[in-house]
Amino acid sequence: DEVVAAVAANFAAAMARIEPAFEQASGHQLTVVLGSSGKLVTQIQQGAPFDVLLSADVERPDVLEKSGLGVPASRFTYAIGRLALWSPDPQAIGDDGVAYLRAGTFRHLAIGNPAVAPYGAAAQQVLEKLGLWAGMQDKVVRGEDIGQVYSMVASGAAEAGFVALSAVIAGPKPGSHWTVPQEMYPPLKQDAILVTRARANPAAQAFLAYLKTPASRDVIQSLGYDLPAP
Amino acid sequence: MTVDLGPVWLTLRLAGITVALLLLIGTPLAWWLAHTRTRVKPLIEALTALPLVLPPTVIGFYLLVLFAPAGVLGEPWLRLTGQTLTFSFSGLVLASMIYSLPFVVQPLQGAFEAVGRGPLEAAATLGAGRLDAFFTVASPLALRGYVTACVLGFAHTLGEFGVVLMVGGNIPGRTRVISIAIYEQVETLNYDQAHVLAGGLLVFSFAVLVLVYALNRRFPVHAA
Amino acid sequence: MTVDLGPVWLTLRLAGITVALLLLIGTPLAWWLAHTRTRVKPLIEALTALPLVLPPTVIGFYLLVLFAPAGVLGEPWLRLTGQTLTFSFSGLVLASMIYSLPFVVQPLQGAFEAVGRGPLEAAATLGAGRLDAFFTVASPLALRGYVTACVLGFAHTLGEFGVVLMVGGNIPGRTRVISIAIYEQVETLNYDQAHVLAGGLLVFSFAVLVLVYALNRRFPVHAA
Amino acid sequence: MSALAFDLSVDHGAFAMRACETLPLAGITAVMGASGSGKSTLLRALAGLEPAARGRVQLGGTLLQDAAGVRLPPHRRGIGYVFQDARLFAHRGVAGNLRYALHRARPGADAPGFDEVVAALDLAPLLGRRVGGLSGGERQRVAIARALLANPRLLLLDEPLAALDLKRKAELLPYIRHLPGRFGIPLIYVSHAVEEVAQLADEVLILTAGRVVARGEVHAVLEQPQAEAVSGHFEAGVLLHAHVLGQAPDYALTEVEVSGQRLWLPHIDDAPGAPVRLRVRARDVAIALQRVEGVSIRNQLQATVLRIDAEPASAYAELLLALDGADDSGPHLRARITREAVATLGLMVGQPVWALIKGVSFDRRVLVGGQSG
Amino acid sequence: MSALAFDLSVDHGAFAMRACETLPLAGITAVMGASGSGKSTLLRALAGLEPAARGRVQLGGTLLQDAAGVRLPPHRRGIGYVFQDARLFAHRGVAGNLRYALHRARPGADAPGFDEVVAALDLAPLLGRRVGGLSGGERQRVAIARALLANPRLLLLDEPLAALDLKRKAELLPYIRHLPGRFGIPLIYVSHAVEEVAQLADEVLILTAGRVVARGEVHAVLEQPQAEAVSGHFEAGVLLHAHVLGQAPDYALTEVEVSGQRLWLPHIDDAPGAPVRLRVRARDVAIALQRVEGVSIRNQLQATVLRIDAEPASAYAELLLALDGADDSGPHLRARITREAVATLGLMVGQPVWALIKGVSFDRRVLVGGQSG
Numbered sequence A: 001d002e003v004v005a006a007v008a009a010n011f012a013a014a015m016a017r018i019e020p021a022f023e024q025a026s027g028h029q030l031t032v033v034l035g036s037s038g039k040l041v042t043q044i045q046q047g048a049p050f051d052v053l054l055s056a057d058v059e060r061p062d063v064l065e066k067s068g069l070g071v072p073a074s075r076f077t078y079a080i081g082r083l084a085l086w087s088p089d090p091q092a093i094g095d096d097g098v099a100y101l102r103a104g105t106f107r108h109l110a111i112g113n114p115a116v117a118p119y120g121a122a123a124q125q126v127l128e129k130l131g132l133w134a135g136m137q138d139k140v141v142r143g144e145d146i147g148q149v150y151s152m153v154a155s156g157a158a159e160a161g162f163v164a165l166s167a168v169i170a171g172p173k174p175g176s177h178w179t180v181p182q183e184m185y186p187p188l189k190q191d192a193i194l195v196t197r198a199r200a201n202p203a204a205q206a207f208l209a210y211l212k213t214p215a216s217r218d219v220i221q222s223l224g225y226d227l228p229a230p
Numbered sequence B, C: 001m002t003v004d005l006g007p008v009w010l011t012l013r014l015a016g017i018t019v020a021l022l023l024l025i026g027t028p029l030a031w032w033l034a035h036t037r038t039r040v041k042p043l044i045e046a047l048t049a050l051p052l053v054l055p056p057t058v059i060g061f062y063l064l065v066l067f068a069p070a071g072v073l074g075e076p077w078l079r080l081t082g083q084t085l086t087f088s089f090s091g092l093v094l095a096s097m098i099y100s101l102p103f104v105v106q107p108l109q110g111a112f113e114a115v116g117r118g119p120l121e122a123a124a125t126l127g128a129g130r131l132d133a134f135f136t137v138a139s140p141l142a143l144r145g146y147v148t149a150c151v152l153g154f155a156h157t158l159g160e161f162g163v164v165l166m167v168g169g170n171i172p173g174r175t176r177v178i179s180i181a182i183y184e185q186v187e188t189l190n191y192d193q194a195h196v197l198a199g200g201l202l203v204f205s206f207a208v209l210v211l212v213y214a215l216n217r218r219f220p221v222h223a224a
Numbered sequence D, E: 001m002s003a004l005a006f007d008l009s010v011d012h013g014a015f016a017m018r019a020c021e022t023l024p025l026a027g028i029t030a031v032m033g034a035s036g037s038g039k040s041t042l043l044r045a046l047a048g049l050e051p052a053a054r055g056r057v058q059l060g061g062t063l064l065q066d067a068a069g070v071r072l073p074p075h076r077r078g079i080g081y082v083f084q085d086a087r088l089f090a091h092r093g094v095a096g097n098l099r100y101a102l103h104r105a106r107p108g109a110d111a112p113g114f115d116e117v118v119a120a121l122d123l124a125p126l127l128g129r130r131v132g133g134l135s136g137g138e139r140q141r142v143a144i145a146r147a148l149l150a151n152p153r154l155l156l157l158d159e160p161l162a163a164l165d166l167k168r169k170a171e172l173l174p175y176i177r178h179l180p181g182r183f184g185i186p187l188i189y190v191s192h193a194v195e196e197v198a199q200l201a202d203e204v205l206i207l208t209a210g211r212v213v214a215r216g217e218v219h220a221v222l223e224q225p226q227a228e229a230v231s232g233h234f235e236a237g238v239l240l241h242a243h244v245l246g247q248a249p250d251y252a253l254t255e256v257e258v259s260g261q262r263l264w265l266p267h268i269d270d271a272p273g274a275p276v277r278l279r280v281r282a283r284d285v286a287i288a289l290q291r292v293e294g295v296s297i298r299n300q301l302q303a304t305v306l307r308i309d310a311e312p313a314s315a316y317a318e319l320l321l322a323l324d325g326a327d328d329s330g331p332h333l334r335a336r337i338t339r340e341a342v343a344t345l346g347l348m349v350g351q352p353v354w355a356l357i358k359g360v361s362f363d364r365r366v367l368v369g370g371q372s373g
């Protein structure tokens, strides 16, 4: 059987490793469609042939569930994202990211668009907590998703940016980074949900189940995500 | 590093079919616009240019709603063909056509206007019917317009992205065209892969464009 | 429901400035292309069309690299102006210009070719110098080409999105244009807001287009 | 050949045309008129190219358009057109332009052949050329050839020879003259040149400000003042119908007879009895009181002065003469001489005189094959 | 007025032009030649419009271009051009086209004025029109007016009258003829019509296949066989220089003198002694053995037969006559008569004869104001 998984872009690196493992373990065929969570939900609302959604937040699966497009019992948190302040310059960010932020020697700081991307909202909260948000408005630039934020920083256009820790780990440029302590922002819970059209698709169910297996959890954790207790 | 060529073929097929169909539809439309004296002409011209104005993702959004199985276009399509228009190659073609329409219609209209009535009148007095005169006089004289239309239409479909992503849904082998593939490589931080794909697209397109423009030089310009 | 008009003005300013600058640069380029006999013409023409081929986000990415403070263009710009080219309105203008270049150059070139040498020779024998003849004969005769160039260029900048997002960084009041604002509403599933913005943009653009095309009818067509 | 009947009106705002005529189309019909009088407009309306044209057009048995809404499109009318501007197809070479017409030619056993037309218009050296670099006259020759090759039922020519040099013109005129006889294609021919018209046309139609002010046999019309307004006084004259009597091969002369009197003309290859048409310009006729001997002027006809129109502002008077031996209506001559000569010779109405027609003023060019007239 | 010196070559592949001349530009210079002989190419090269033109052009004291790389752009040459196709500006109305030239006119006290030019070309009714709907002749008149209003140092006209009717032509010709005198603008004038040329030109230049095959005073050149090749035999003739003797106002005649013999012409308004130029066509000259009385032909000149060229294939012979009282080079006449007349009259070289010139064949149109010749 076949399952089509609509996956939030920030989880792409993890999916790249999970996909072959799942196919081998289950014998099912898995097709991954990457996109931003918002677009994927819109497409599901318009009848996209997606069987499961791995969103980057909890609100959008909730929307699906409330509108009857998602199977309520299937929803669970498959990963908890971690926010990192990253720069491709290995010297830029020391152990104390707060100091780097306060020093403000950068021209531009890239974050996700708080209106669209959960990581962006989290980044805004961190800066607010530090009391830097208001004073930094002309330095903050917004990417639509974490991939764009990464590009802005990787190209050197912005000196640093708040990205997913997973991107720092999986990305091509290690540079230097500071993993933002979890207490500075609410947990970035990422929920998965079974789309109603796939209620009877064994492959879809198998895939959701596979995400909860230790093998999968190891991969997810190795890429910098937290996980809820099983 | 292996490059998946699937999206490349899919893209070429999409762009080729889109341009071919657009020429088919755009030619009579441009012809009509070039020769009509109706009052509503500016309205139709404005409508034709409208796909340019909206951001691709927004057009994509509205097309998604139109194409959806319950949508105004999607519903009859589903009934007729048994297939959904969204997330299918056909839907992609239709979306690309809508999106690239102005790039084909505008150069053709300009070219037909430049040809004018003179040569057509001459052809008619030599016994050429309207279609005959169109194919043997108007279109060869408008050849540069056709070249521009093909280049703009093809290139725009190649580079199109927002609409395709929204309507097509990035499904490998079906709607995952090269622009989405590159986008995805960038999104997933596979910059090397992205460079290869983008570089290949660029070199290929450049070669095709140079060829087309070089051939274009041989066609006469029909100045007033 | 209140609509933030900031992005609207910003967008109009961006599109207006972009088109104005493109006309300034595109006119001599198109003129040269229309009249040159050099062998490298097809190469230049192909280069001019190239921005069409790549997906906007990809162009955006490469422009970001070029415009970055250490980039080939960004570095001298920073030295000269003290400001970064990325994430600034200037950068946005430059990016839009690169992206919309073909839409301005191609119609102008076509129009200049259609005007041909005849009227220019006539003007010269009446004592009009090259610039004089250009402004008083060639450009009025190419007016329809200018209209097409303005419409396509303006509309394309309005609807541009990927490049702007990437290069501009979506800074409210500085680089946050309307297409991004609409996109944001769609992404956050605020469809009502999105409809209002998109509808407004659509109606406004349609009105402008109808007006332009209606005026356009008054200009003579210069058939061969 | 068939007739062309039309009742057309065209309204261009400042200019309005209204013409209702039936032309026999028995050969060549000339359309003359001042610049802007509506000649091109009439031709365009006949060919179906003028959207503003209202009314009725019938060619032979075929109704081409009527007031009730019938309107045959141009390509179904079988009407050829040589435009004032040549309108060659820029995307085809000279040969390509010709072949375009050939492939769409109306079927017909005696349709003009490619080689024949190319030879007639001397296009062989141009066949390989693109149309871009052609000179004005070259373009026009190609356009004429192209129109011929389509083998139309009726061919409209809008000042086709204006761009040609006299020599080329002289070469083409006989060819055009014979088209109706040779291929059965009647012509309507716009021209400013009265010589061309006298030489070519059977019928003439004169337009002034969009109206037909004169129409009829060349003969009759060219004598009218309307013709003079268009052709200029200098060229005024008459047409005479004559019959071949015999030949003088040594001198390459042909003897013809007009109302019982004899004239010698440069040789024409016609059998005795064949009708011919002659144009005699008023300025080529001198008056003598008796027959004059010892001069090179061989053609001296007996006539009677019918009228003397002195032109007080000018040096001239114009005489209308009746040829002796003719009836009342019958062949007249005009003579343009100085008023001084009228006075000195004491010329008066009713007086018998000799009309001296300088032999050489009968040029081969003013002979019109009589077969269709 | 200044001279125009050029040494130009143009290579168009199949066609090559090479011309090296110095024209006095003392009025009107005509360029004649068969279609495709390079007339337009020469004019374009002079105006600086022909990129393929190599060589040297000098207008008065100004070097316009030379082989070393000097090349004044067209708009700095001060050379006006009336194109074979009118090339009106489609985005301006008729008045707008004229004003375009006016605003760019070379400064000059005697520059042609707007109203003056509009009146001369009868453009008042067209001033409010768009150029789109103009007829062929209307376009050409606007083009001529436009070129005049730019007040050029030299005006090139490429068959400007071909599209005009004879009446309009006759109206325009005197105006064109007087341009050099009135505004100091010399003209180079392409034409196929020998009458036009005889009437207008001071100098003629004849092109054949891109080469100048004849050049010089109209007088001399029009008598040459090259001129006949272009103008057609029918119009061959000679030009005579004459002087006004006196007037006969009653008959509107003027008496002139050529080599001591007298001729009566239709009145021209010149004082005694004024030089005038007359064109006498061979076909208007008859031969008599004695002076003929009792005929309307008033002008009978004593002459001697210099040569008799019989044309065996035709009915004609051409006689070259020396006017008595002239020296060897001096005014000649041509007469075209039938071979039969030569035989019957027994004409021989050296024989004294009378040349009968039909009075009315001196038309006002063939009088050229002698002031610049």
Ligand SMILES: Nc1ncnc2c1ncn2[C@@H]1O[C@H](COP(=O)(O)OP(=O)(O)OP(=O)(O)O)[C@@H](O)[C@H]1O
Pocket: D012, D013, D014, D015, D033, D034, D035, D036, D037, D038, D039, D040, D041, D042, D084, E132, E133, E134, E135, E136, E137, E138, E163
């Ligand atoms: N489309 C039009 N709109 C307005 N006026 C027009 C139009 N077409 C022709 N005319 C006018 O109608 C008149 C007749 O034009 P037409 O071309 O028939 O003249 P013509 O007799 O062929 O003259 P010519 O000998 O100069 O070619 C002209 O005054 C012309 O300006």
Ligand SMILES: Nc1ncnc2c1ncn2[C@@H]1O[C@H](COP(=O)(O)OP(=O)(O)OP(=O)(O)O)[C@@H](O)[C@H]1O
Pocket: D132, D133, D134, D135, D136, D137, D138, D163, E012, E013, E014, E015, E033, E034, E035, E036, E037, E038, E039, E040, E041, E042, E084
């Ligand atoms: N750009 C060109 N390329 C090739 N041949 C050309 C070009 N321009 C002119 N010719 C050729 O040069 C010759 C002379 O042309 P031109 O226009 O000077 O003739 P013309 O004497 O003005 O003839 P017409 O009386 O017919 O106008 C023609 O045979 C023409 O075909």
Ligand code: MOO
Pocket: A008, A009, A010, A011, A035, A036, A037, A038, A055, A056, A057, A116, A117, A118, A119, A144, A145, A146
């Ligand atoms: O992948 Mo996201 O939903 O834009 O952070």
Ligand SMILES: [Mg+2]
Pocket: D039, D040, D041, D084, D158, E135, E136, E137
């Ligand atoms: Mg006309």
Ligand SMILES: [Mg+2]
Pocket: D135, D136, D137, E039, E040, E041, E084, E158
């Ligand atoms: Mg020419």
